């Protein structure tokens with residue numbers, strides 16, 4: 001049995017490939033960024049061909065670094081930015097347009113009319129999701145509406161829809177598949193039966209002939225060709241679901257936050273489908289082939305690390321993301337400045353597509369240090385908002401919070417996060433948990449690890465942040481944040 005597994009992490013900003021050994025250690029990794037196409041305010045696109053080309057390139061590069069061949073991999077997993085939507089021609093394999101990215105808000109009118117016609121509650125009941133610009137279904141509909149013949153071609157089975165996992169799987173195996181976690185983000189899948197719901201497809205306007213086959217997340221999916229010839233695809237997991245697996249959060253109540261482009265709190269609810277009363281999403285956590293699916297509650301925050309990138313790329317007060325920490329440390333506190341990064345409206349727990357970003361509390365005293373701090377603190381406040389919602393839904397206080405993703409390198413933010421939550425914040429030894437989770441899945445399906453118990457042995461705690469803020473100080477911050485959020489509402493007019 002080969003001791004290596006591979007994992008593709010196709011994210012919002014970059015594509016990575018890692019090779020992991022039987023101890024769960026990274027043997028090699030390669031990464032490549034792709035262009036963010038921003039044609040108008042609120043629109044975000046990716047070029048699907050470029051995404052696949054980058055994926056092939058990082059696979060070849062990492063295999064080269066490790067000095068192994070694809071056939072030395074016991075299995076390969078895909079984890080991916082979720083909801084981002086591609087429609088392609090089955091004959092030519094070419095996408096009919098750029099992919100519409102999860103953050104894109106162009107489908108606001110479609111989401112609104114679905115709320116009114118079919119009903120927000122009906123969608124929540126069947127799919128675990130409220131109609132919102134975030135999800136894939138309305139994005140498919142938008143693409144089909146662009147050209148007169150596309151809808152008919154989709155009905156005739158000439159076109160295929162897929163989220164990024166499907167797009168990669170199609171190009172790597174020739175199969176048109178998606179896994180239950182990605183399918184649970186489309187507004188088209190019934191959460192209980194784990195199959196496409198014809199009424200929902202009808203309501204959203206997505207012909208069923210273009211939908212991929214839904215498969216379990218972890219299990220034999222198909223043989224790979226091309227750059228991965230000689231190995232098999234054995235896992236597909238949406239990025240947040242993979243991070244849950246990568247954190248070895250297999251138990252009921254196990255919860256993690258991943259701070260990347262956005263920030264995503266996910267709590268494992270086991271085989272129970274827990275409905276949220278507080279604006280959280282109900283979603284599939286993962287499914288092992290032949291077993292019942294595990295479900296999760298999720299608090300999705302659209303903008304976290306990407307606000308740091310925005311400071312770097314659009315505002316220019318830092319040259320690298322890392323520099324934000326030093327800049328924020330030039331001031332002792334936020335100077336009563338708050339930043340709400342509602343660039344694509346606000347996701348959980350507010351779901352306000354009419355919100356836009358605000359920077360409030362400015363005085364002649366404010367300097368760029370305060371702004372840097374406000375940008376970092378926004379991620380901690382948003383995380384607190386979704387955690388509170390989670391506690392309200394599950395009636396369970398969390399003992400501690402497991403965190404991962406690029407922003408956990410920022411100690412100022414992690415300290416503030418522990419302070420503003422009043423809770424221990426725990427960073428694992430491997431913070432690249434998304435790609436690690438895909439590797440864990442791929443390795444479990446391929447028999448490298450026997451199952452979750454064995455995988456859990458490869459999870460280690462590295463750093464623990466303890467809260468030290470006084471309660472009255474925290475309360476003051478939370479009042480400031482609540483006022484700032486309120487100021488972001490009602491900005492976009494109908």
Ligand SMILES: Nc1ncnc2c1ncn2[C@@H]1O[C@H](COP(=O)(O)OP(=O)(O)OP(=O)(O)O)[C@@H](O)[C@H]1O
Pocket residue numbers: 010011012013014015081239259260261262304305306307308309321322323324325405406407409410434
């Ligand atoms: N030291 C830092 N302080 C604050 N933010 C940081 C720091 N280092 C990285 N970031 C932010 O973290 C994000 C990168 O984290 P990560 O690589 O986990 O993102 P990601 O979500 O996996 O990316 P993708 O969206 O491509 O999947 C970037 O948005 C970056 O601005």
Ligand SMILES: [Mg+2]
Pocket residue numbers: 011012239260434
């Ligand atoms: Mg990621």
